[in-house]
């Protein structure tokens with residue numbers, strides 16, 4: 864058993880659009896290519912970075928976004944809090960909502 868290996872957290876693709884991001888129009892270059900955390904500007908290494916996927920920028924280029932673990936956790940918790948207000952399934956029966964469950968599982972993973 865290895866205890867020193869840092870497992871990279873994988874954000875499911877369907878949750879990426881739910882995470883609140885800073886203004887992509889004014890993103891510094893290092894954050895736009897994933898060298899720094901998209902929220903805090905913290906320099907990232909492969910051991911600490913959480914991959915947030917590729918997105919088109921408002922300028923027609925492709926952004927490759929990554930976040931540090933604490934910022935990603937904050938964003939996931941924010942999405943988890945905001946989610947029920949935007950979801951029919953949660954109004955109906957939150958225990959059956961896959962999205963809510965996935966956000967929760969992701970938050971627990973990021974807390975480690």
Ligand SMILES: [Zn+2]
Nearest residue numbers: 900903931934
């Ligand atoms: Zn950060």
Ligand SMILES: [Zn+2]
Nearest residue numbers: 950953960963
């Ligand atoms: Zn829901």
